Amino acid sequence: MELSCKSEYAILALLELAAHYDSGEPLQIRQIAAEQNIPDRYLEQLLATMRRSGLVRSQRGAKGGYILAREPWKISLLDVVESIEGLDSQPPEPKQGTKSVEGMVIWEAWKEACLAAEAVLQKHTLQDLADKRDARQQLDLMYYI
Amino acid sequence: MELSCKSEYAILALLELAAHYDSGEPLQIRQIAAEQNIPDRYLEQLLATMRRSGLVRSQRGAKGGYILAREPWKISLLDVVESIEGLDSQPPEPKQGTKSVEGMVIWEAWKEACLAAEAVLQKHTLQDLADKRDARQQLDLMYYI
DNA sequence: GTATACCCCGGTTCTCCAGTGGGGTTTTGC
């Protein structure tokens, strides 16, 4: 149930890409890393993973960078986590056979819990999070004044 | 979202204890381990952890062993997992401050997913799993005949 | 008082996370 550093970095990076999605221009790893305080060489690996999963597209060479592969409201947190965590969400069997009836019953209950969590992650999109972030920042500003 | 070997062993052991709960007599580590194919020295550690969490009680000396601390329908899978996994389910903050608004928004969504999963685990008790196991075994028997 | 069984502590191997580094390839702009 632990949110890994990897996944958090990935989501932060995608939020940054979502913010610049309308411009149509690619964002560089360095800029994202600087903005969100992420080690850039590490972020590079995460973005490469997400590129292979089809979440982002990359443009090589000078003036290159990364762009979201689709609109921010079409990317859910589940998409990100599954991409970055290696889609090992539901192994078909707990081990390599399990065989025991007890093992099956336990695994079914566990799977039900996983599905419940995934359903929540599925309905949260990058757009949602970006909107919530904006609202939160507006609120902070009002308190400040 | 991964069901660890630890937790599965722990649940298997408690199911075994639940099956012998009516007898009122303690079950020994060796017997549980043999019945469920768990390394006994490892199971010992898990049972010690669950004893410290108050899920089971132990009786030392000859004819000793372990007994459930309360009735099987009063122990949920969430109890077991939290005990065995070290109750690190919801850290109040992702890191040691997070500070960024983005980090907070992400963490809130994640917490929502965790709560959904925990709600599922909460409603599954040892009694439930034991009943399902029995029903499954009956079914297997019918197919066999 | 001895056998039984829990109790505590420490070590070992393995895998994964988090992060760093080197060297290669593609593209822009001159």
Place this chain on the structure above:
DNA sequence: GCAAAACCCCACTGGAGAACCGGGGTATAC
């Protein structure tokens, strides 16, 4: 062309935790 900018790929390290194994201590029944 050519150099700089940027992605691309591979490998390595340090630390943490999982899954064990083993030794010696302690309480309890018979």
